[in-house]
Amino acid sequence: MSVLEGKELRIVGFLCNWCSYGGADTAGVGRFTQPTDLRIIRVPCSGRINPLFVMKALIGGADGVLVSGCHPRDCHYAEGNYYARRRLEVLKGLLPVLGINPSRFEYTWVSASEGQRWQHVVETFTARIHALGPAQAFAGTTGPANHNRADAMVS
Amino acid sequence: MRIGVFICHCGSNIAGTVDCAGVAQRAAAYPDVVYSTDIMYACAEPGQDAVIAAVKEHGLTGVVVASCTPRMHEPTFRKAVERAGINRYMFEMANIREHVSWIGKDVEANTNKAAELVRMAAAKLRLNRELKPKSFPVTKRVLVIGGGVAGIQAALDAADAGLEVVMVEKQPTIGGKMAKLDKTFPTVDCSSCILGPRMVDVAQHPNITLYAYSELEEVSGYVGNFDVKIRKKATYVNWDKCTGCGLCTEKCPSKKSYDRFNEGVGPTTAILIPFPQAIPKKASIERDYCRLFNQGKCGVCAKVCPTGAIDYAMQDEIVEVKVGGIVAATGYDLVDWTVYGEYGAGRYPDVVTSLQYERMLSASGPTGGHIKRPSDGKEPKDVVFIQCVASRDPSIGRPYCSGFCCMYTAKQAILTKDHIPDSQSYVFYMDIRSPGKGYDEFTRRVQEEYGARYVRGRVSMIYPKGGKLVVRGADTLMGGQVEVEADLVVLAVGGEAAAGSPALAEKLRISYDGYGFFMEGHPKLKPVETNTAGVFLAGACQGLKDIPSSVAQGSAAAAKAIGLLSRNMLDSDPQIAFVSVNRCVGCRKCIEVCPFKAIREIDMRGQPKAEVIETVCQGCGLCNATCPQGAIQLSHFTDNQILAEVEALCRF
Numbered sequence A: 001m002s003v004l005e006g007k008e009l010r011i012v013g014f015l016c017n018w019c020s021y022g023g024a025d026t027a028g029v030g031r032f033t034q035p036t037d038l039r040i041i042r043v044p045c046s047g048r049i050n051p052l053f054v055m056k057a058l059i060g061g062a063d064g065v066l067v068s069g070c071h072p073r074d075c076h077y078a079e080g081n082y083y084a085r086r087r088l089e090v091l092k093g094l095l096p097v098l099g100i101n102p103s104r105f106e107y108t109w110v111s112a113s114e115g116q117r118w119q120h121v122v123e124t125f126t127a128r129i130h131a132l133g134p135a136q137a138f139a140g141t142t143g144p145a146n147h148n149r150a151d152a153m154v155s
Numbered sequence B: 001m002r003i004g005v006f007i008c009h010c011g012s013n014i015a016g017t018v019d020c021a022g023v024a025q026r027a028a029a030y031p032d033v034v035y036s037t038d039i040m041y042a043c044a045e046p047g048q049d050a051v052i053a054a055v056k057e058h059g060l061t062g063v064v065v066a067s068c069t070p071r072m073h074e075p076t077f078r079k080a081v082e083r084a085g086i087n088r089y090m091f092e093m094a095n096i097r098e099h100v101s102w103i104g105k106d107v108e109a110n111t112n113k114a115a116e117l118v119r120m121a122a123a124k125l126r127l128n129r130e131l132k133p134k135s136f137p138v139t140k141r142v143l144v145i146g147g148g149v150a151g152i153q154a155a156l157d158a159a160d161a162g163l164e165v166v167m168v169e170k171q172p173t174i175g176g177k178m179a180k181l182d183k184t185f186p187t188v189d190c191s192s193c194i195l196g197p198r199m200v201d202v203a204q205h206p207n208i209t210l211y212a213y214s215e216l217e218e219v220s221g222y223v224g225n226f227d228v229k230i231r232k233k234a235t236y237v238n239w240d241k242c243t244g245c246g247l248c249t250e251k252c253p254s255k256k257s258y259d260r261f262n263e264g265v266g267p268t269t270a271i272l273i274p275f276p277q278a279i280p281k282k283a284s285i286e287r288d289y290c291r292l293f294n295q296g297k298c299g300v301c302a303k304v305c306p307t308g309a310i311d312y313a314m315q316d317e318i319v320e321v322k323v324g325g326i327v328a329a330t331g332y333d334l335v336d337w338t339v340y341g342e343y344g345a346g347r348y349p350d351v352v353t354s355l356q357y358e359r360m361l362s363a364s365g366p367t368g369g370h371i372k373r374p375s376d377g378k379e380p381k382d383v384v385f386i387q388c389v390a391s392r393d394p395s396i397g398r399p400y401c402s403g404f405c406c407m408y409t410a411k412q413a414i415l416t417k418d419h420i421p422d423s424q425s426y427v428f429y430m431d432i433r434s435p436g437k438g439y440d441e442f443t444r445r446v447q448e449e450y451g452a453r454y455v456r457g458r459v460s461m462i463y464p465k466g467g468k469l470v471v472r473g474a475d476t477l478m479g480g481q482v483e484v485e486a487d488l489v490v491l492a493v494g495g496e497a498a499a500g501s502p503a504l505a506e507k508l509r510i511s512y513d514g515y516g517f518f519m520e521g522h523p524k525l526k527p528v529e530t531n532t533a534g535v536f537l538a539g540a541c542q543g544l545k546d547i548p549s550s551v552a553q554g555s556a557a558a559a560k561a562i563g564l565l566s567r568n569m570l571d572s573d574p575q576i577a578f579v580s581v582n583r584c585v586g587c588r589k590c591i592e593v594c595p596f597k598a599i600r601e602i603d604m605r606g607q608p609k610a611e612v613i614e615t616v617c618q619g620c621g622l623c624n625a626t627c628p629q630g631a632i633q634l635s636h637f638t639d640n641q642i643l644a645e646v647e648a649l650c651r652f
Helices: A020-029 A051-060 A080-098 A115-132 B020-027 B045-058 B070-083 B097-101 B107-125 B149-160 B191-204 B247-251 B291-295 B300-304 B354-361 B405-419 B439-448 B501-508 B547-565 B589-593 B622-626 B639-650
Strands: A011-016 A038-043 A064-069 A105-109 B003-008 B033-039 B062-067 B091-095 B135-137 B141-145 B164-168 B208-211 B214-222 B225-232 B317-323 B325-328 B332-334 B351-353 B382-389 B424-429 B453-456 B459-465 B468-475 B480-486 B488-493 B495-497 B535-537 B569-571 B577-579 B599-604 B607-612 B632-634
Touching: A011 A020, A011 A051, A011 A115, A011 B639, A020 A038, A020 A064, A020 A115, A020 B070, A020 B097, A038 A115, A038 B107, A038 B639, A051 A064, A051 A080, A051 B639, A064 A080, A064 A115, A080 A105, A080 B622, A105 A115, B003 B020, B003 B045, B003 B107, B020 B033, B020 B062, B020 B107, B033 B045, B045 B062, B045 B070, B062 B070, B062 B107, B070 B091, B091 B097, B091 B107, B097 B107, B107 B639, B141 B149, B141 B317, B141 B547, B149 B164, B149 B191, B149 B208, B149 B325, B149 B547, B164 B214, B164 B225, B191 B208, B214 B317, B214 B501, B225 B325, B247 B300, B325 B501, B325 B547, B351 B354, B354 B405, B354 B488, B382 B405, B382 B468, B382 B480, B405 B424, B405 B439, B405 B488, B424 B468, B453 B468, B468 B488, B535 B547, B577 B607, B589 B599, B589 B622, B622 B632
Parallel strands: A011 A038, A011 A064, A064 A105, B003 B033, B003 B062, B062 B091, B141 B164, B141 B325, B164 B208, B325 B535, B351 B488, B382 B424, B382 B488, B424 B453
Antiparallel strands: B135 B569, B214 B225, B225 B317, B332 B495, B459 B468, B468 B480, B577 B632, B599 B607
16 A cells, blocks of 8 residues: 555655755754655756656656756756756656646755745645546556546646 | 665654554565664664664665655764665665654554655665775865955965965955954954954965955866866056055056045045055056056056066966865955935935945044045034845845844944044944844943934935935834934945855855855754865855854864865765766767766777766766666666656555
8 A cells, every 4th residue: 555545646756855855854844734645756956857757657656746956046966957947848748648637747946945835835736636636547557446537638 | 685674763753643663564574674673763872773783683785764854864874884884875764754754743644654755765775786985185275265354264274274275365455344344343453453464374374375356267176176267367567576665556647546445435546555454465457447548648657666567468367276175255245225215325425334434434544544524524423323224125135134234333333432522323223133242232332331322213214404414214112203413324234245156156066045145055064064065165155244253154164174185085975977888879968968077978999988077976867867878877866776766656
């Protein structure tokens, strides 16, 4: 059992180590209560994120994927987030073609000091995914049984 | 692999909302996990010892600790597992405190989430490889950028510790803002008397090389081995020949130049030595004001110079130095207060800034230490000080408190009384912020002993009336309006990051905040480090602060640099990119995206291949996500490792 049946959906987060992961830590230190659906994968930089990671998660059974990095101009590695922004923007356009509702994917910028902003991002994104409901299972994947409801396609 | 899992209670921080024993029980069933337990405080000495004992007892080859954020204790546990005899990179952390127990109260959901994060960490750990750092030699030389009091302190401390120091100062003299001050609070001792000898020490120290009137052009390289290019701006005076006699400044016919050092209080000459105690005491020509450069004929200074030091054909020069560490101490500038219409927006000559007033008070200033109204040269009797000008004002994007204005205003009110015994000072303030040693007593003294009248309220307008300026403001304690007829108005203008700070930060590859102040590594625990290894911060460039704090931070930055360069060899972080040459097709995409120029093309039996320069790579992984072949991988964050985490979360 990965998520609590009926309570949680499967949301995967990819966060850069320097800003957003720190921001999520700051939110924790500040005890900013958040929904429990999100699981965070730490990467050094948002520029490290291959869009295929996001695809792999969505095809593999995630109901939503959230990417967060440093604010533009504030990348620890100078320009990694600019590359991330271009790649992820292209990915957004590609998702409908693959039969995935692009609303299931979002990217955002949160700095290490923005604990409250992180709480807001998690609350908003989790609410959005809950509004969409569980994602449709792809043929050949071993998603849980309740993941069979087809999504409304967005053109 | 034999994995051991340790679930930390962190007292009740985690155990309060996570069933730690339950998580440990679930983790025992994960692939390759041979040992799983919960533990009271994993980071404490008994906790670390328990991890080490378990490694030995169960023959563990990998360890997962589920506790706080890896940004806190990853280094702690890496050292612990190393002590247990396994490679420090055969370790993963699951963040079940900041990301679980502290952000939710539902024990069932938290326990489940914690178990998921442990599954993810264990899945990644199964693909971890032993990584070993490489050693490289360091250059035992420090670059100090900025010659204010913080930079001077850092340079002297580092030089006294035996390091070579290269100091770069933008202005023709070191000394920074402190050199412009007449007296310092709360002791009212003479600023140049305490700073002057330090400046001389910089000039005379055998380990310090000073580049005045120079700027940082370019920085490349990495901690221990930075390659720095310094632009020595043309002064049109050969400083090797200049003796600082000052004859040229006496004879220069262009006497209307802006006096930068004296904040424009009175004009100066186009060729000048900024002030008598300047270090280096050398003349330089301000090209914009020089008649020879602007009208094509003059050349008086060249004629009178007894050593023939004037060189109108001088060009900027680039100097290259290699340094091991860098201290940024670029200080602050005053905010442009002329945005305020209510204070006259610069229309009234008798409204001056606190720094201009400081120059008027100084015996070596343009007025010889006599306070004179700029408009008519008369001695003022009623002096109004307005605090929080361009501080604590969100409307101009400066919501922060500059921190030192309350204190220097009190000092200036005291000095005003000392200079003109029959004068009366009025201070408009918002709050008096004086939290330093002897500071609050000082602000009381100015009111009780020196009779300065403190009015709590803002000024709404200043307008001229006769020869005076009427200052109209609110008195929020009395609940009414007040008007003071002033001879002179002094604005306590707040500070902002020095002009060009963001551009310098980008050269140094350090972060800066929304106001342009450089970001420290951690607001509490790393106050002088930055997130770029080998670059340290001192003084107001990190955030506005007064002289004692700047000096303390200068010493702290020097101590960090000394500590770093006390070693002959440094270890490089092995979490860097590596290339599988079989897969590399030599497309050069990684070379183009690398922000650090850490990848170069090599020729391998006629085939172009990428090669990572290990000491330059910072481990961002941009190349990894760019490579169409998956040939270049970031160690410790390979595609397979990240995908294993994704799988662990999605497949179960």
